[in-house]
Amino acid sequence: MNLTVRGIGRLLTMTEPALPDAAVVVREGRVAWTGPAAKLPPDAPEQVLDVEGACVVPGFVDAHTHLVFAGVRRDEFVARLAGQPYDGGGIRTTVAATRAASVEDLAALALGRAATALSNGTTTMEIKTGYGLTPDDELRLLDVIAMVGARSPLRIEATYLGAHVVPEGRDRESYVAEVIETLPAAAARGARWCDVFCDRGVFTVDEAHRILSAARDHGLGLRLHAEEIARTGAAALAAELGCASADHLEHVSAEDARAMAAAGVVGVLLPTVTLSLRSQAWGHAAILRDAGVQLALATDCNPGTSWCESMPYAVQLACLAMGLSVDEAFRAATLGAAHSLRLDDVGHLGQGARGDLAVLTAEHEADVVAHLGGRPVLRTIVGGELVN
Ligand SMILES: [Zn+2]
Known part of the structure; x- marks a missing residue:
């Protein structure tokens, strides 16, 4: 599945420092690119999910x-x-x-x-x-x-x-x-x-x-x-x-x-x-x-x-x-x-990792910890496919 996730207010890949104003490109179910939204590759997939400033973390x-x-x-x-x-x-x-x-x-x-x-x-x-x-x-x-x-x-x-x-x-x-x-x-x-x-x-x-x-x-x-x-x-x-x-x-x-x-x-x-x-x-x-x-x-x-x-x-x-x-x-x-679990292609969003992402309901992951009893996750993506 191919997907461009844009409008990411804060991206945690777990392999690089947290990135503001970011985007993620998933091709054939795998992370193909992550970086500043301004540098989104021109050939990024047409299927787009705009998360409107949310924080995105690995699934x-x-x-x-x-x-x-x-x-x-x-x-x-x-x-x-x-x-x-x-x-x-x-x-x-x-x-x-x-x-x-x-x-x-x-x-x-x-x-x-x-x-x-x-x-x-x-x-x-x-x-x-x-x-x-x-x-x-x-x-x-x-x-x-x-x-x-x-x-x-x-x-x-x-x-x-x-x-x-x-x-x-x-x-x-x-x-x-x-x-x-x-x-x-x-x-x-x-x-x-x-x-x-x-x-x-x-x-x-x-x-x-x-x-x-x-x-x-x-x-x-x-x-x-x-x-x-x-x-x-x-x-x-x-x-x-x-x-x-x-x-x-x-x-x-x-x-x-x-x-x-x-x-x-x-x-x-x-x-x-x-x-x-x-x-x-x-x-x-x-x-x-x-x-x-x-x-x-x-x-x-x-x-x-x-x-x-x-x-x-x-x-x-x-x-x-x-x-x-x-x-x-x-x-x-x-x-x-x-x-x-000795799995090297999940738990992070480095290039080649599985395109598994959690879109948080907050703009920063600390807010999800602080907000008790709320709804922490807005969207879940598995292999570039929206599943929730
Ligand atoms: Zn047990």
Whole structure:
């Protein structure tokens, strides 16, 4: 798709300093030119979108979601509001509802959430399985993820998270073995990544090590839910294995963070989880930043601990509660998140990048952070095509 976007009051490409009075040319779905509007090439595409002074940023990359699920977790949420702590157990409630839903119903539910994400400027999204927890149910969720990728303009990265929680009534040793045995089928059904919920009461560091080592042997990239409920050594494991990302990290230590930085592990921050759990765990972003860890942001969209499809909302919380600067938060929501998925052609608007753009409702990205409860994104463009 060819498109000229003009009237850009402020353009963030993430590869160059912010540019005032700019334009973007997309040819065949890729960024062909960015620069001052006055220097727009004469042969720029005739299909024009005039954004009338708005700020334009790369489409957001949501690096961590559990988008495919059925049911709600109302009782658990209300109990948490009354003071009950989160122990990961509510995942089983969603597993029961998800197993009971048809593939078509699950796809329809996920597509509704994908539409909400798109309307909030997300153009690339990682989606995990993890609410099936039998080989057949997990592979079925990979089929649903593929359907979302085929039926939505979103670019999808699929992750196999069979090791989300040990299912009820299962012996953990045999379940870990089953997850490992399912890896080749998961890769064949479209998974590009493997993830493990490595935490207190869920999977141990040793179990995560075995699962992720086997996943690497099957050609899958590695991600890890780490140090969310308690510090268990998961972040150090992510560094040891060279995972692309370690996510959550509320209880990460400075030593863990230095190991992550040295190994190039991207730290994925999920501030909407901290808010939903009312855990007040906001300090880890500074620990990671001080150690030189590249930061990413994500929604962790799931029915229990972060019912949120909005990357601008994650950006707001990252700034207001975690203390990131506006520039750091937008970078984490675009370029950092793309790096956590090892994608080099999204999350920025350098030449040759995918023509994925979010047109903000404000003339400056800081206004989107400051304006609570407003509508942050006016238009979303994927591959040079207006999708919202
Ligand atoms: Zn998660």
